[in-house]
Amino acid sequence: MGEDAKAMRAGDADREAVAAILREALAEGRLDLHEVDERLARTYAARTYGELDPLVADLPATLPWQEPPAPPADEKPxxxxxxxxxxxxxxxxxxxxxxxxxxxxxxxxxxxxxxxxxxxxxxxxxxxxxxxxxxxxxxxxxxxxxxxxxxxxxxxxxxxxxxxxxxxxxxxxxxxxxxxxxxxxxxxxxx
Structure with a gap:
């Protein structure tokens, strides 16, 4: 993610996407309850994508704004x-x-x-x-x-x-x- 994208303002849906990933990580045993509580507090206080990205960087997930662009319509199977x-x-x-x-x-x-x-x-x-x-x-x-x-x-x-x-x-x-x-x-x- 470029510096311009990191500075973009995050919305409520973006924060909820990160929160869902953190809750899933708790359920899978990847994070403990203390880690999730700490990261959730930072999630809901985050204003930009750059503040949200590090909260899930060590987890196997892709955030909506990190997904690669859709392939061209003429892509062959x-x-x-x-x-x-x-x-x-x-x-x-x-x-x-x-x-x-x-x-x-x-x-x-x-x-x-x-x-x-x-x-x-x-x-x-x-x-x-x-x-x-x-x-x-x-x-x-x-x-x-x-x-x-x-x-x-x-x-x-x-x-x-x-x-x-x-x-x-x-x-x-x-x-x-x-x-x-x-x-x-x-x-x-x-x-």
Whole structure:
């Protein structure tokens, strides 16, 4: 954040966004009650973004004014076709707003644990065959599978269906599983 942005005046909604992140950190055991009380007092007294930023700098969250600009409307989706060999994305990869996964004969694995700056909403379209799709998602992320249909004996196992934490993304999944499966796993998943 540049010096000009740090000097910009914060509003009530900005202070409430920081307070929500601090309360979430307390619930997760990242901060103790004394630390949260101290930071909340500073939050509600803050006048600028520059005063709010340090209060959550050591927590895994992105504030609304820190989010990267929306990608261009003509951004192409990432298409992963797993024919005879598996497709996977791991490490610090760039996540687009739209992903199409086609696990026809093999598997697709999307590991979001080290993604540096994901978009707030990710659309994942599944065009299932006989392969499976596995998403490894960090704590606080949400995966919405309401529009994903299991067909031809396929299955859907989603452990991340609750609301996303403050500043955390939601992955909206649509399409069909075919004969394969769709699963989500947590951040502590080991191969």
């Amino acid at each position: 990432l298409v992963l076709s797993a024919g005879w060999s598996s497709e996977k994305r791991t490490g610090a990869w760039r996540v687009p707003r739209r992903i199409v996964a086609e696990p026809s004969m093999s598997d697709v694995k999307l590991d979001f644990r080290q993604v540096p700056s994901p978009p707030p909403h990710i659309d994942l379209e599944v065009k299932g065959g006989m392969g499976s799709i596995v998403l490894v998602v960090p704590e606080g992320w949400s995966v919405d599978t309401d529009e994903l249909r299991a067909t031809w004996g396929g299955s859907v196992k989603n452990r991340h269906h609750g609301p996303a934490g403050p500043g955390r993304p939601t992955i909206h999944v649509s399409g069909t599983t075919g004969m394969g499966s769709f699963k989500t796993r947590g951040a502590y998943f080991y191969e």
